[in-house]
Amino acid sequence: MRVHFSQQAFDYQTLRAMAYTTFGGAEPGEVLATVARIEDGDTGSWYTEWRNTAERVERLADDAADAGSDRSARAAYFRAHTYYRTAEFFLASNDPRRRPTYEKSREMFRAGLDFLDTPVETLSIPYDGTTLPGYLFLPADDDTGEEPHQTIVCLGGFDSLAEELYFLCGVPEALARGYAVVVFEGPGQGAPLRYEGLTARPDWEHVVGPVLDALSDDDSVDSEGVGLVGVSLGGYYAPRAAAFEDRIAACVTFDHMHDLWLSSAFDAPRLAELLLRAPDVVVNGLAALGARFSLESRWAMENAKWVFGVESAAEVQRTLRTYSLTPVSHRIECPVLVLAGEDDHFVPLEMAAQFVDQLTCPTTVRVFTTEEGAGEHCQVGNLTLATGVIYDWFDETMVSEAEAYASS
Structure with a gap:
């Protein structure tokens, strides 16, 4: 299901954010207006535009809270949470913007909880x-x-x-x-x-x-x-x-x-089996090559190294098998x-x-x-x-x- 982008990684994350409209975590118009300002495949503009939307909706939430409009405040804080979370998504694990953006997403959610019924x-x-x-x-x-x-x-x-x-x-x-x-x-x-x-x-x-x-x-x-x-x-x-x-x-x-390993190897099982027996330098080199041409591959590999606590693609490969x-x-x-x-x-x-x-x-x-x-x-x-x-x-x-x- 294509929403806006040709890059699958950007498009799926757009659909993911929009999905939370169902339970009050987004609005389609805000999502679509945001992605219209983002250059396809440009993670810098992804962060900037989602952050801009999050900050704007946060101001709406604060104004509603100050006015005693509890339901409007809750709705806006919850939406701001989603937009800050989405802004953080493609940042590298060591990017100095990552933790404060994450903290804003959590802060917004908890602010919304104060108005939950x-x-x-x-x-x-x-x-x-x-x-x-x-x-x-x-x-x-x-x-x-x-x-x-x-x-x-x-x-x-x-x-x-x-x-x-x-x-x-x-x-x-x-x-x-x-x-x-x-x-x-x-x-x-x-x-x-x-x-x-x-x-x-x-x-x-x-x-x-x-x-x-x-x-x-x-x-x-x-x-x-x-x-x-x-x-x-x-x-x-x-x-x-x-x-x-x-x-x-x-x-x-x-x-x-x-x-996890069978899922990652499903489309090319013979190549995957060969890579299991290949030297680490070969596995790491092929992963680096893939990351140059695919945003999704680059994000998946970098996030895997962070989540699993390993340093290389070869270590990710071994970890997936567990x-x-x-x-x-x-x-x-x-x-x-x-x-x-x-x-x-x-x-x-x-x-x-x-x-x-x-x-x-x-x-x-x-x-x-x-x-x-x-x-x-x-x-x-x-x-x-x-x-x-x-x-x-x-x-x-x-x-x-x-x-x-x-x-x-």
Whole structure:
């Protein structure tokens, strides 16, 4: 689905920003007016124009807040968050503008939370000698005494922020259905990566476990039978956790991402196998050549080195091979919903069938199509449809799992 740019990287990130209109995180006109000022493939103008839009919308938010217009303030702060996040996206990890732009995106989101009409708590989750940041959202009827709430935990992937998950995972839709929702960032993501240098790890059962431990101290949520949603690379992290963590009652891969190496090698498997046996200098040289001609290749490689904490393309190649669910898929016992898009340019659709074939648990597959406007990665062309599918499935599955638990 093309929105504006010929460069796929720019166009997809434009669609991603626009998608958050569904839950109040953007406006199409603001997005389109911004990208109209950006030169295709020019990351400098990308940063400048998104930053300009973010600052303008931030001023609108401040004016609304000063005037006591709470709903308008909330809406504008949330939109400013998305635009600052989008401005940061293509900056190098060591760019001096990166951290302050990220901080503005988080500041805007939290400013919007001050005007939210449902309860929210900022979390600091104990983890490996430090803490992981997150948010706990509760339904508007939290004061009815109907506790604990069935709980959905959402986690991101290769480049997402906890704040973004509020829009991408449709937290308002989950709250409207009576779920409590936790969104958080782990190693290789958001603040842990930016502030503490915590890089990604493949064994995310050791990340999700502490989150569930922390929730066990909160009487408002049910930490013993949670629904888990993993977005993008989280489509690896979430089922990996489900393979080892029996407190997970149901798991959604949004989208499927069961083997990073096979995904990266899918279009050229013979070349990929040759590169596995090639000297590091050859792998690094070919990656450098690709980066010269492809913005997407350049961004993906640089972000991978940052997220995984490695120095070269050859090390990235070796790291990707450690991110496979194949050895543990048989351990997953809870129901799994596998989402896939027929136009997904990150994860080939054919790999969804490979993942499903490995699973022995109750499994549901939903393939989103171009015709539905939802065929891209994480269905960012139609979040209303995607989140409807997710929470309809949770409505049915979580009830069934709760009844099974009660009768056991």
